[in-house]
Amino acid sequence: MTSDAVLMARARGDAGAFRELYDRYSDRVLAYHLRRSRDEEAAHELTAETFAQAWLVRARFRDECDGSAGPWLFGIARNVLLQSVRRRQLEHAARERLGMQVATPAPAPDExxxxxxxxxxxxxxxxxxxxxxLRVVDDLAYDEVAASLGTTPAAARVRVHRGLAALRTRLSSKQEAR
Incomplete structure (x- = not known):
């Protein structure tokens, strides 16, 4: 089986390679969004947006997880979900200020x-x-993160990776405690 890293390298010029990656991960990304949104329609929309974003930034993929694109894709999925939550909050606040009523509220992810x-x-x-x-919220490239932090791009990657791993561990243990 071809590694995710090889597929991502090929996907820069071959949509079929990206399709293979989609086939590998789409069910898992959909399940991720479904667990968090608790709405099947919203989960499908969020999954589509995740892969659309991944397609747009596929050239930025760096093999940092022994050939796996999973952490990269789920990072994108998390950002898509977070943006969806923020966007819906802003839209809701704007409607309230304008006194607008919405007949059927759009499904919102579970916050x-x-x-x-x-x-x-x-x-x-x-x-x-x-x-x-810098990397996740400001969406800077690792070179820009490194310049801002006064370090090398490799060191910036390590900081982001270790920080995200620590966050995952802390948040996972909180979810399990519920």
């Missing part, structure tokens, strides 16, 4: 998965927290 995120971020070492903010 409880965000519980404890700020606390978990605050528990990270400042260098990891800042690296994650």
């Amino acid at each position: 409880t998965w965000l519980d404890g995120l700020d606390e978990a971020l605050d528990a990270l070492p400042p260098s990891q927290r800042e690296a994650i903010r």
